[in-house]
Amino acid sequence: MGEVRREVGVTVRTLGEGGAPRIARPVQAPPSANTVAGTVDLYYALDNRDRAFRVGQRVAVDLPLAGQTDGLSVPSTAILRDIHGGEWVYQKTAPNTFVRQRVEVASETSGRALLARGLAAGAQVVTDGAAELFGTEFGAAH
Known part of the structure; x- marks a missing residue:
């Protein structure tokens, strides 16, 4: 979590449909993480006026990370x-x-x-x- 750049938007895309990715911007929200489960909640707002996304729909989200990662x-x-x-x-x-x-x-x-x-x-x-x-x-x- 320390590597996530929380001040910039994330890329959101549907799973398996090949739709164009969208940018969601970070927003402030009340704390809702569960320390027992070891979770952290991050909140983002996504323009969905065209109703391309449904409530509860699973999506892929690319979180921007600080630095550069090397690897295969x-x-x-x-x-x-x-x-x-x-x-x-x-x-x-x-x-x-x-x-x-x-x-x-x-x-x-x-x-x-x-x-x-x-x-x-x-x-x-x-x-x-x-x-x-x-x-x-x-x-x-x-």
Whole structure:
């Protein structure tokens, strides 16, 4: 939380619909965090006159952070998320051989995912067709 730049707006976008991202501006609100649960609440105002967003709708929010983060990045299309929120990529280990590898995504922007951990530099990952590999591995179509 110490890295979040609270004085600037955040980017809000719908999940899976590819809509244009919007900027929400920070606003002051009464404290509502839960110290027992270890939560922190930040409040932002979003212009929704066109009703593009609904109450309770899940959205992706990009929080601006202070400083610069270095790390490995992969195309966002390489990232798979399981039903528990786990993040994975398929890493090429030999010709026509791919192994599912757990990763942790630090952030995503402009079609790239910055990884906090999970891959070594130079690793080759599947960027197109990762969902098909996931479906083949678990016997379900996606």
